Amino acid sequence: MMTRRYRSRTLGVLAGTMSAALALSACSTAPEASGYKEGDPYTLTVWTNFTGEAGLAWFDSVAKEFEASHANVTVKAQHIQNEELDGKLQTALNSGDAPSVFMQRGGGKMRDMAKANQLLDLTGSAADSPELREKLGKVSYEALTVDGKLLAAPQLVQPGGIWYSKDLFKQAGITEIPKTVDELAGAIDKLKGAGITPIALGGKDAWPAAHWYYFFALRECSKDTLEATNNSLDFSDPCYEKAAKDVVDLAALKPFNEGFLNTSAQQGASSSAGLLANHKAAMELMGNWEPGVVKDLTPNREPLPDLGWFPFPQVASGKGDAKALMGGKGGFSCSAGAPKKLCGEFLALMNSEKNQESFYTAFGSIPLHADAQDVVKNDYDKQMIDALNEATYVSNFLDTNYGQKVGTVLNQAVIELLTGKTTPAGLVKAITEAAGRN
Amino acid sequence: METAAHVNRDVPDSARTGASAAEAPAPAGGPAQGRRVPWRRWAEIALLAGPGVVVFVTFVIVPVLMAGYYGFFEWSGYGVPTEFVGLRNYELIFTDGAFLEAMWHNGFILVMSLILQGPVAIGIALLLNRRMRGRSLIRVLIFVPYVISEVIVAIGFSLMLHPTGAVNDVLDRIGLGGLALDWLADPDVAIWTLMLILVWKYIGFAVILMLAGLQGIPDELREAAAIDGASYWQTQWHITLPLLGPTIRIWAFLSIIGSLQVFDLVYVIWGQYVADTAGTSTMATYMVANGRISGEYGYGSAVAVVIFLISLVIALVYQRYVLRRDTEGALTEGVA
Numbered sequence: 001m002m003t004r005r006y007r008s009r010t011l012g013v014l015a016g017t018m019s020a021a022l023a024l025s026a027c028s029t030a031p032e033a034s035g036y037k038e039g040d041p042y043t044l045t046v047w048t049n050f051t052g053e054a055g056l057a058w059f060d061s062v063a064k065e066f067e068a069s070h071a072n073v074t075v076k077a078q079h080i081q082n083e084e085l086d087g088k089l090q091t092a093l094n095s096g097d098a099p100s101v102f103m104q105r106g107g108g109k110m111r112d113m114a115k116a117n118q119l120l121d122l123t124g125s126a127a128d129s130p131e132l133r134e135k136l137g138k139v140s141y142e143a144l145t146v147d148g149k150l151l152a153a154p155q156l157v158q159p160g161g162i163w164y165s166k167d168l169f170k171q172a173g174i175t176e177i178p179k180t181v182d183e184l185a186g187a188i189d190k191l192k193g194a195g196i197t198p199i200a201l202g203g204k205d206a207w208p209a210a211h212w213y214y215f216f217a218l219r220e221c222s223k224d225t226l227e228a229t230n231n232s233l234d235f236s237d238p239c240y241e242k243a244a245k246d247v248v249d250l251a252a253l254k255p256f257n258e259g260f261l262n263t264s265a266q267q268g269a270s271s272s273a274g275l276l277a278n279h280k281a282a283m284e285l286m287g288n289w290e291p292g293v294v295k296d297l298t299p300n301r302e303p304l305p306d307l308g309w310f311p312f313p314q315v316a317s318g319k320g321d322a323k324a325l326m327g328g329k330g331g332f333s334c335s336a337g338a339p340k341k342l343c344g345e346f347l348a349l350m351n352s353e354k355n356q357e358s359f360y361t362a363f364g365s366i367p368l369h370a371d372a373q374d375v376v377k378n379d380y381d382k383q384m385i386d387a388l389n390e391a392t393y394v395s396n397f398l399d400t401n402y403g404q405k406v407g408t409v410l411n412q413a414v415i416e417l418l419t420g421k422t423t424p425a426g427l428v429k430a431i432t433e434a435a436g437r438n
Numbered sequence: 439m440e441t442a443a444h445v446n447r448d449v450p451d452s453a454r455t456g457a458s459a460a461e462a463p464a465p466a467g468g469p470a471q472g473r474r475v476p477w478r479r480w481a482e483i484a485l486l487a488g489p490g491v492v493v494f495v496t497f498v499i500v501p502v503l504m505a506g507y508y509g510f511f512e513w514s515g516y517g518v519p520t521e522f523v524g525l526r527n528y529e530l531i532f533t534d535g536a537f538l539e540a541m542w543h544n545g546f547i548l549v550m551s552l553i554l555q556g557p558v559a560i561g562i563a564l565l566l567n568r569r570m571r572g573r574s575l576i577r578v579l580i581f582v583p584y585v586i587s588e589v590i591v592a593i594g595f596s597l598m599l600h601p602t603g604a605v606n607d608v609l610d611r612i613g614l615g616g617l618a619l620d621w622l623a624d625p626d627v628a629i630w631t632l633m634l635i636l637v638w639k640y641i642g643f644a645v646i647l648m649l650a651g652l653q654g655i656p657d658e659l660r661e662a663a664a665i666d667g668a669s670y671w672q673t674q675w676h677i678t679l680p681l682l683g684p685t686i687r688i689w690a691f692l693s694i695i696g697s698l699q700v701f702d703l704v705y706v707i708w709g710q711y712v713a714d715t716a717g718t719s720t721m722a723t724y725m726v727a728n729g730r731i732s733g734e735y736g737y738g739s740a741v742a743v744v745i746f747l748i749s750l751v752i753a754l755v756y757q758r759y760v761l762r763r764d765t766e767g768a769l770t771e772g773v774a
Contacts (some may be wrong), residue, residue, distance in 0.1 A: 090515055118516025206711035259601030261623040270600065319751050404733030412711050419715045
């Protein structure tokens, strides 16, 4: 369910300064809980979901850099296809044969791993240095901290919003980017009038449909309500039902592609991303992995030249801030038995300014590190960075926040909402019941 | 089976002599060898059956037992399960409308598979059992869908049956646009779509089984019937069908078990979430959605146990009341 967020080209990197990591590595040689002493031969195993060529090259260069500065340390990476990663990782963690470093998706899964004592507390490690904290932003660290323990080094943020075709908007005579849901409805009208499918939706995968609910909730609910719900899983605030009502109202406009329930999100030209890539639909609500996915689905496999982005519009009378953003926030964790110092240094190196910049080149995901953000070239990436820097609040995707159990029920309920099998009140009831089973 | 036994007595042909010839050395050689070098026999059994038993125990018996154990826990899948909840998972399963719906869908598939596939398969087999031009080509064509991977079939059909896909497009172009339906998402239509795909996919297997069964029916019987003046249909009804009985019963058994386990086609065509609203969910897709995808491995294990028990009960009942006469016959002959 959460897999898409890291689809192939995800990742951002934070920058920590290289010098800081090197300076730290020169300090103490006290043995750690893992039994590792500096200078001992050690193989640092790393599991990622990088499968593209550019990503592999990026990782190799980081690994070489790390080996060069750490005598006797070998970095051994295993790059696992995204959808396979979670299952393999779970087995490895349970069998006590976990990799030293692995990709962390955060949210409920991370909390479960922490509960089973499978994660290393990175507090005070090189990945937790004050410089990195400042450059990567407090918000990214907070998302990966549970009970005061830093369980993963933040690596990226993938804010979502509406991706659209500038040409199709022009063709339909839309001159202004919709800032409110009413304006969005106006744009939908104009697009339909021009014979263009307004919104591509990959309902088969459920999460793309559920994103519409998450974003409506982000606009309907106040920051305090959203944050309180992350812990209490209490959905009694009326804003949750209102958000569901917003989804129903939107669906009533029939803005989605024909057969959206059997349309997948990212596979092939007939997927929702494919519709956008081939000018068969004008908009899609997605995280910032979208340009990369769309690029693979255009006829010539080149980036879509007229691709634009705008933040999710505000709803009238919503209690949420129009500048609040939502997106995947993830990073890399170390397993409980890994040497803390070495692990922290590796994570810090992955997030150095230089590596974060090259990461952007390799993956096209906006850098989290403040000093690396000047490498960004695309308009939409710049827009997104501005939105991020202005954001009053960045929430993770709701299903990630609520954990797999409630998250899955929520996603399912949104599909039922779109098919009329349930009502807004029914959706709230379903997720409340799922939360009650905890 | 009575008929078959009767037939065997009346037909002192090569088949019968062949069987007795094969049986003959066993009583003589077996025990004698066993007395001299018993370890050799054991070594032989261990060598031949050992690998199979090890694989079966490791990958079937142990997981079944583990699922039974996990089913009593609330467990997210990380670490060791610690939160014992007794029978609560089982209570939830049987009070969850979604599971009951999924069970109903399995039942529907089970019954419809027997009704739709059985007669058609027998008919095709009878047809293909006759000498005619292009017989082997037709046999191959009918069997091909069974050989193709489920995932490929599923992806192919999901592309063709998508509302903007080939099927509706063709219907539109030949002026039958009125027949174009939302084959996959409309809850009134989707289960029938699934049923048709299942029939298309598995009919080849049924046909091959029936053909094999037909080969075992001696021609002499038909010739004798023809001499006695029986028509083609009388011959089929009074001779072929009864003698095909054991084959039909075995096929039905395999079809029933298969129907209880339908997963891949639904999972690939409808995905992880839409099967529920389209009315094509099965017990197995329910298990994956509510176990693995929602990270509730305890609950998912309990669902697996329920599916296992349902299949087991049905299999045992079927074996006891339907298959017994076939197997009994076999045993009697073996002992004699």
